[in-house]
Every structure is written in C-alpha cells, then in structure tokens.
Amino acid sequence: RAEAEGGRTATARRGVDEAAEDRRGEEKGNGVGKRKEKEEETLDAQSPPAGPDEQEVNHLLNEGKTVDALKIILKTAPIGSKCQIVKDAASALAMRVLLAVKASEMEQAVGSLDRESVDVLMKYIYRGFESPSEGSSGHLLAWHEKAYAAGGIGSIVRVMTDRKRV
Incomplete structure (x- = not known):
C-alpha cells in the first residue's frame, strides 16, 4: 500500500515538474508560449466581421x-x-x-x-x-x-x- 501511494506521489511530482518546465520554457521563449500566440492570431485572422453595420x-x-x-x-x-x-x-x-x-x-x-x-x-x-x-x-x-x-x-x-x- 505504501508503494502504491509512493507511486502516486512520484506521478504527481512528475506532473508538477512538467508544468514547471513548461513555465520555464515559456519564460525562455522556447516556443510553447509562441505556439499559443500563433493559434490566437490565426483565430483572429479567421474571425467573422465585427457585426452588422x-x-x-x-x-x-x-x-x-x-x-x-x-x-x-x-x-x-x-x-x-x-x-x-x-x-x-x-x-x-x-x-x-x-x-x-x-x-x-x-x-x-x-x-x-x-x-x-x-x-x-x-x-x-x-x-x-x-x-x-x-x-x-x-x-x-x-x-x-x-x-x-x-x-x-x-x-x-x-x-x-x-x-x-x-
């Protein structure tokens, strides 16, 4: 039972570590944050007109x-x-x-x-x-x-x- 809990803790730690790594990557500008910006720009470019005149x-x-x-x-x-x-x-x-x-x-x-x-x-x-x-x-x-x-x-x-x- 202790091993199972330890396994969950290790998995949770890995998830936290990956999230922290993503944040560091965004701060360094490795493309994670830039990818989201490009997606938003694409959506804005495809967005419909601002409504009726x-x-x-x-x-x-x-x-x-x-x-x-x-x-x-x-x-x-x-x-x-x-x-x-x-x-x-x-x-x-x-x-x-x-x-x-x-x-x-x-x-x-x-x-x-x-x-x-x-x-x-x-x-x-x-x-x-x-x-x-x-x-x-x-x-x-x-x-x-x-x-x-x-x-x-x-x-x-x-x-x-x-x-x-x-």
Missing part, C-alpha cells in the same frame, strides 16, 4: 425596408466573435429590427431566409427571451412561431446544441 441597418429601417435590415443582421451576426461587447451591440440592434417588423410582414420575411439564417434568427429570438423588454415577449413569440414553421424542430435543436452564441 449599424448605420446601414438604421438607414434601411428609416426607409421601411425591415426585411432587408433583417437579412443584413442575420448575415453579419458576430457568431464566432469572442468579444461580448460586439455581441451585445449586435443583439440590441437585432432586437430593434425584430421589433420594427410588423406581424403581417413576419411570414414573408422568414420565408425569404435560407436555413442558416433561420437558425441565426432563432438564436436572436432566444437571446431576446433572456432579457425581455416592455412588450417584446409577445412579438418574439410571434417570431418564434414563424421561424419554427420555416425551420422545424431541427432549427431549435441546432440552436440549443450549438456552442456559438450571438
């Missing part, structure tokens, strides 16, 4: 082109972004667009979307449910009904199981 969306909303504004919001959603500020700004803009669309235009708007856009729409709908504002819940429920009719249960499952959030 607020001026363009506001211009479309002022002209009454809510369906076009919706399409821009969905196509430029910062899904892969790690910046919460960008996601919050895009979500707030998406809520403004969703609430600007009249109930009579919802079905036509959802019908003009592809499957991926319907999934992003569902993500924004669920994000809106997380922090409801005055009168938004009923409107979001109407959106959910139309998006569910277009995307089916598969859309809900894809949104709920996807780790990338808006």
Whole structure:
C-alpha cells in the first residue's frame, strides 16, 4: 500500500515538474508560449466581421425596408466573435429590427431566409427571451412561431446544441 501511494506521489511530482518546465520554457521563449500566440492570431485572422453595420441597418429601417435590415443582421451576426461587447451591440440592434417588423410582414420575411439564417434568427429570438423588454415577449413569440414553421424542430435543436452564441 505504501508503494502504491509512493507511486502516486512520484506521478504527481512528475506532473508538477512538467508544468514547471513548461513555465520555464515559456519564460525562455522556447516556443510553447509562441505556439499559443500563433493559434490566437490565426483565430483572429479567421474571425467573422465585427457585426452588422449599424448605420446601414438604421438607414434601411428609416426607409421601411425591415426585411432587408433583417437579412443584413442575420448575415453579419458576430457568431464566432469572442468579444461580448460586439455581441451585445449586435443583439440590441437585432432586437430593434425584430421589433420594427410588423406581424403581417413576419411570414414573408422568414420565408425569404435560407436555413442558416433561420437558425441565426432563432438564436436572436432566444437571446431576446433572456432579457425581455416592455412588450417584446409577445412579438418574439410571434417570431418564434414563424421561424419554427420555416425551420422545424431541427432549427431549435441546432440552436440549443450549438456552442456559438450571438
């Protein structure tokens, strides 16, 4: 029994020694830390745009082109972004667009979307449910009904199981 415990202690010591060696290697610049930096740079280079252009969306909303504004919001959603500020700004803009669309235009708007856009729409709908504002819940429920009719249960499952959030 003492040998088994001693074996565990030796294994634990080896793990601690390896971690300390990694830290020393990073301090010396042997590439361990640099490898992580390169991975982060690669992710930044591949990251999607910083979200929808607020001026363009506001211009479309002022002209009454809510369906076009919706399409821009969905196509430029910062899904892969790690910046919460960008996601919050895009979500707030998406809520403004969703609430600007009249109930009579919802079905036509959802019908003009592809499957991926319907999934992003569902993500924004669920994000809106997380922090409801005055009168938004009923409107979001109407959106959910139309998006569910277009995307089916598969859309809900894809949104709920996807780790990338808006």
